[in-house]
Amino acid sequence: MRSMHSMRIASFRVQNYKCFVDTGEIKLTPGFNVFIGRNDAGKSALMEALSLRHTHNPHRSLETVRTPTSEPPSSAPTSVAYDLSPEELRQHLTALASFFLPTGPNASASVFATFRSLLETGDRFNADWANGVVVKADLAGLGGLRRDANRYASVLNLAHPSDVQLALQNEITGSYSSYGVVLANWLRDKAYAFRAERLGLGRCAAGPDKVLSPNAQNLAAVLNVLSSSNPARYKRLVEHVRIVFPHISGITSVIVEGSSVEARVWSIPLESERSDLSVPLNQSGTGIGQVLAILYVVVTSDLPSVILIDEPQSFLHPGAVRKLLEILRSYSQHQYIITTHSPTLITLTENDQLFAVRRQEGTNVSTVALIDPNRQDDLRMSLADVGVRLGDVFGADAILWVEGKTEETCFPELLRQLTKTPLHGVQILGVDSTDELGAKNAQRVFEIYSRLAGTASLLPPAVAFILDKEQRSETEIANIERMGRGMVRWLPFRMYENYLLQSACIANLLNAEDASSGKAVSSEDVQAWMERHGGEKKYFAPREPTAYSDADWPQHVHGAKLLHDLFNEFTDARVSYDKVKHGVLLTRQLLPNPSGALSELCKILDELIRGAPSYTE
Known part of the structure; x- marks a missing residue:
């Protein structure tokens, strides 16, 4: 067993x-x-x-x-x-x-x-x-x-x-x-269900319980107990609440008439000592009580719980939803079951699952189906069901624009795993992944972004634009930097794929993707192939080739082309290198033992995220 x-x-x-x-x-x-x-x-x-x-x-x-x-x-x-x-x-x-x-x-x-x-x-x-x-x-x-x-x-x-x-x-x-x-x-x-309804959580009878009831009706009482019995944990709870609701300066829970206790929300500095200006939780927005209850469970439960959250975007602003989910991810001992019609939540990691709930046309019957992340048609149909478009980023506090879908998918995972950087409302978006932008080149992105950001639109501010220099002339690079107005950052390597050129990881992936061949590929096989072919001119044009043995080879080689050819040769073209799918899988293999170059890239990303407008620790 x-x-x-x-x-x-x-x-x-x-x-x-x-x-x-x-x-x-x-x-x-x-x-x-x-x-x-x-x-x-x-x-x-x-x-x-x-x-x-x-x-x-x-x-x-x-x-x-x-x-x-x-x-x-x-x-x-x-x-x-x-x-x-x-x-x-x-x-x-x-x-x-x-x-x-x-x-x-x-x-x-x-x-x-x-x-x-x-x-x-x-x-x-x-x-x-x-x-x-x-x-x-x-x-x-x-x-x-x-x-x-x-x-x-x-x-x-x-x-x-x-x-x-x-x-x-x-x-x-x-x-x-x-x-x-x-x-x-x-x-x-032990399972807590949170729905989009005003629950009246602000006042209840005082009591010694530390465990939130399934309907959260004793929230004020358990907050009162926690604040006095475990001040450090209570402080952490309030800090989490303030990340979701930056206007809140504090939460108190006090004894009122009779034997009741009331939770109150402070929007003025606690140092003012003006408790009379705090607002009862029952008179605050619906979302504050829900978030308080959710975070109380995840922060105080010594053993795992099941957290069910129904349509969080119906009681929270999209930006607040993102911040809440970032916090919940740091409490991975709990299991989360979430429903939504909002694509702002569809940013999953390797350990998450996405299901489509569909009403069969012309019937009263609904079905539930797991969306296989490897079946792109299924995923596209599901996202179309909920209307994913550029407007879905408007709830973000800020956007870190990156080169494409591979970076959009991999960078958040690098930040979560290597630098433990919570995004706190910062959305990472690939400039080639948004049809509305028509972003076939970075100059077009800057033109549209500059026009929208200068108006009264809801487009959030850009943290930076992280691009690679691949196939861009010096004139084009200068134009991009001019249009970016100091917000452009260039990848230290020619492209993101260059960080993935680790022979052991590539061999493992080849064996997994081409398992039916019956022929195992070793790390030494991949290493030898890169030594033989890595210095070929086609991987460096228009610049002069660099030998594989040179220290700066990883910086200048065309990593994507090299991986494409390597996959074709080792699998006899049975498996073609997919930049997004295989880029993600290689990234995950690198996480336990990242190279120095990948660690340096993570430091750059961490600094950019933490420097975002309105970012709070």
Whole structure:
């Protein structure tokens, strides 16, 4: 049995709920799971079903209600599979004085022994819900054991409430809630669902709890406790809030009349000591309360949680959404499930997944499908569904313009992994990736940018334009620098591909992309090929060739052409070098052990991002 480090939803399936007949099994990743679709595609219904608190609302369509007098099926099952670590199982059992294990005749000892072994390794836990009630729930490792209905082994926790020390008691029969039902309800309460609605989170009864309730109604109380019991963590929480909402100077939670506590928002300096000018959270924007609750969970949860966020752009400005997601990425122990119709969220990393939610034309039926990042047609169709265009960058605080799609995809990953630089609202955009710009050359980009930036448009300011000098004459370079008005930065190397010319990484990628050939390529093979061909004139025109052995060879060679030829020769043209796809894969291979040149490039990017207008640490 495998050991797992954190609780997460491994998969789910929704049947007979609102616009869904049957989603089929939807497998989730531990990181970000983003569901995109048009309005009314069924994204919110999906989130409601996953919260496991929805009321009965069966699917109605020609498939399920064939005549006007027919009734739809009464059951609306939602199945959820969790991966649980030993830590989560122990945390749950610590709070239980006793529980009941389903068993068979004279099987209690073996069931109990298996259960205890699963506590040491962690296990998959499957829970089936129908109309808000658990109908079946069990650890996968117990599934093969014979057990009868209404027959249980009683188990005591002798170390409750501080630890877990289990003791098998007698076998009993009757109607009891099994351990699985109790565990399923506990897991439901560890998932937080945030929707676009005013929740009235600003005032509640005071209490000692440190854990936010699933509906976040005790937010003011837990803020009050955190501020006094863990000032450092509270300070970090407020700092995160200020990144999303720069106008906020502080958050306080104070005792008011009776035994109530109220959260208040400060927009004036805390040093003013004018608490009378702070504003109750209930009178502030809807988004502030939602963000406070979301960040409270991710900052204070000692064990992983599942965070569900429905249409964050409906209660946050696009720029604030980006900043919030950047913060959430730094708390990678949690699992995030997000729905959106806004393409501003569609910036995924290697560990994220993107799903398309679509309403079938002319029906009441919606479907959910995983978008394979390698299937470009599928991705383009999904992005077209939500209307990706140049206007989608307007919510950014600033834009770092880069040469093309490869840099647009790779640079954020370099910043996240190597310099740990949060983007905080800075959008990295390739000048060749935006049809509206018509950016076939940098001069056209500057002409359009200069015209738009000088008007009352919403186009955010540019941090800089990072371009390469490939095939640009000295006259063209001078013109670009003049039009860029000091904002142009040139890559130290001829192009980004030059940073990727590491023989071991290239060999690994060739073997993965051309696995069917049955012939392994070694790092030495790639090295020898580059030594033989790397100095050829075609890789340096119009300048004079440089020998592969020269120290400045990586700076001047045409890296993209070289990789194109190298791929063709080693794979007999079965695999063509794809600048974006293979550029990303090579970049990821370089991250654990980056070259000095790549590290220097990261420092340049870090300085530019941190120097962006309105950037906050």
